[in-house]
Amino acid sequence: KEKEIALDIIDNLDEKGYASQDSLNEIASKYNIDIETVEKIRKKLMKLEPTGLGAKSLTEFLITEYREKFGRDSIAEQIIQEDLNKIKDKEYLLKKYQIDEEALEEIISNIKALRPYPLYGYEDFETHYVEPDIFIYETNDKDHPFEIVINEQDLPKLNLTNQYKKILNRKDINEETKKFLYEKLQKAIGLIRGIEQRRENLRKLVETLVDQQKDFLLYGKEHLKPLTLKDVSQKIGLHESTISRIVSNKFAQTPIGVLPLKAFFSNKVSKESGNISSDHVKYLIQNLIENEDPKKPLSDNDIVNLLKKEGIHVARRTVTKYREELNIPDSRKRKKGG
Numbered sequence: 001k002e003k004e005i006a007l008d009i010i011d012n013l014d015e016k017g018y019a020s021q022d023s024l025n026e027i028a029s030k031y032n033i034d035i036e037t038v039e040k041i042r043k044k045l046m047k048l049e050p051t052g053l054g055a056k057s058l059t060e061f062l063i064t065e066y067r068e069k070f071g072r073d074s075i076a077e078q079i080i081q082e083d084l085n086k087i088k089d090k091e092y093l094l095k096k097y098q099i100d101e102e103a104l105e106e107i108i109s110n111i112k113a114l115r116p117y118p119l120y121g122y123e124d125f126e127t128h129y130v131e132p133d134i135f136i137y138e139t140n141d142k143d144h145p146f147e148i149v150i151n152e153q154d155l156p157k158l159n160l161t162n163q164y165k166k167i168l169n170r171k172d173i174n175e176e177t178k179k180f181l182y183e184k185l186q187k188a189i190g191l192i193r194g195i196e197q198r199r200e201n202l203r204k205l206v207e208t209l210v211d212q213q214k215d216f217l218l219y220g221k222e223h224l225k226p227l228t229l230k231d232v233s234q235k236i237g238l239h240e241s242t243i244s245r246i247v248s249n250k251f252a253q254t255p256i257g258v259l260p261l262k263a264f265f266s267n268k269v270s271k272e273s274g275n276i277s278s279d280h281v282k283y284l285i286q287n288l289i290e291n292e293d294p295k296k297p298l299s300d301n302d303i304v305n306l307l308k309k310e311g312i313h314v315a316r317r318t319v320t321k322y323r324e325e326l327n328i329p330d331s332r333k334r335k336k337g338g
Contacts, residue, residue: 225276
């Protein structure tokens with residue numbers, strides 16, 4: 001089971017090899033285990049090659065790789081945590097950390113030798129084409145704006161031949177052979193029904209996702225509505241774990257590109273006029289930071305207050321978490337000039 005969870009963590013990493021807290025929470029929910037267990041497995045994963053795979057932030061990744069390459073060094077780790085943007089300011093670092101210049105030079109040289117993210121250098125080994133499991137086409141019909149087509153390639157249509165039934169009705173077949181054939185027939189029927197049920201469950205799920213996320217499919221990620229496994233479970237009558245299994249490693253060709261089905265889900269964040277998705281809040285945070293004054297970058301508290309003016313109430317630690325999941329450094333590290 002631990003290997004299965006580790007593979008699930010890997011499946012949910014972003015293109016740079018980082019893990020998000022949302023995906024880890026979903027994995028804990030999927031396997032009905034506490035988040036601490038998922039964290040233990042994630043930390044084991046980070047020690048494998050490539051080092052730091054599954055880190056939740058740049059800081060965590062750099063410290064992990066530093067320890068792997070050069071051993072533990074409390075000053076180096078503190079510089080990574082607090083002064084990565086001051087790495088060129090030797091005078092400042094010498095004064096703050098009270099170490100000799102040679103030792104500082106070695107630490108800086110070591111830090112510069114670290115990779116910038118977990119999957120750095122691993123991206124170009126092989127490019128895989130993702131074969132979509134579902135095709136979602138935009139139509140010109142306002143009442144039914146999307147057409148859904150299931151890719152039948154991995155869900156073959158099976159039929160039973162009448163040969164089995166004919167053999168079972170023959171009088172020259174002994175009872176033991178008949179019993180054996182009957183058991184095989186029942187297994188075949190069960191297999192066919194199982195495949196048909198999988199096909200039906202997939203269609204039912206995708207129809208619900210498309211119905212709930214029309215704006216997302218038409219206008220992009222910032223229009224993603226809050227939608228959880230529990231919400232969908234209540235709508236289509238399937239258990240959350242069943243939905244999680246269906247969603248796992250499934251991709252859809254959509255008007256906005258090939259997306260994993262998990263991209264249609266997002267946690268809720270409270271707003272005065274109702275709930276919005278956590279992905280939309282991340283989009284707003286990213287947008288605020290992209291448009292900030294680089295000489296006076298926004299602190300996480302500033303972002304909390306700006307979101308509050310929009311009627312969106314999130315705690316500072318939530319803003320910090322979302323910012324780190326976006327791999328955006330804090331305001332001190334973002335400051336330019338001055």
